[in-house]
Amino acid sequence: MTWTWVRITGLLVRWWLPLSLALGALGGTAYALARDAVYAAEAYVVVAGGDPAQAAGFAAAYARISSHPGFLAGAADEPDSLRAAASPDAPLVRLTSVATGAWEAADRVNRAAAELIAYANAHA
Structure with missing residues (x-):
């Protein structure tokens, strides 16, 4: 054949x-x-305020602020590990952290949410 x-x-x-x-x-x-495995953790921060349109504007501003490299104190070694997005119609900020370990990703996003809340309270 x-x-x-x-x-x-x-x-x-x-x-x-x-x-x-x-x-x-x-x-x-x-x-x-x-x-290697990659884990992602998310946290949501709600911006409370009187006017819903103004609160949505503040949420968009806080999302831009939290995406700066110097916002999170320990994120200088991994600048792309934290992402922030704001909902266009709701006063909501979504923070997403990516890391090689689940606990590390959760800890990073929880610290970022706490720092965002502290920043918003200090500048209210």
């Missing part, structure tokens, strides 16, 4: 889907085994 070009392309045409799925599964497994 000789393997001609026609026979090889015929097999590839017939088996391209199972081969591509197997190669994708092997690649995904290799990536999952080679990469």
Whole structure:
């Protein structure tokens, strides 16, 4: 039995889907085994105030402030570990911390939320 070009392309045409799925599964497994786990923790801070539009504006300002690199005292070594976002229609700030350990991510986001609350109370 000789393997001609026609026979090889015929097999590839017939088996391209199972081969591509197997190669994708092997690649995904290799990536999952080679990469370290990443954990994310989230905290929400509600900005209370009289006027809802003004409170939403303060929430947007606090989100911009908390995303600065110097806001969190211990985050100078990992500047991309904390992200902040404000809801456009609600006075809510979402803080997200990413770390290699679950406890580290939770501790980082809790410290950021506490510092944001202290900053907001000091400048109210």
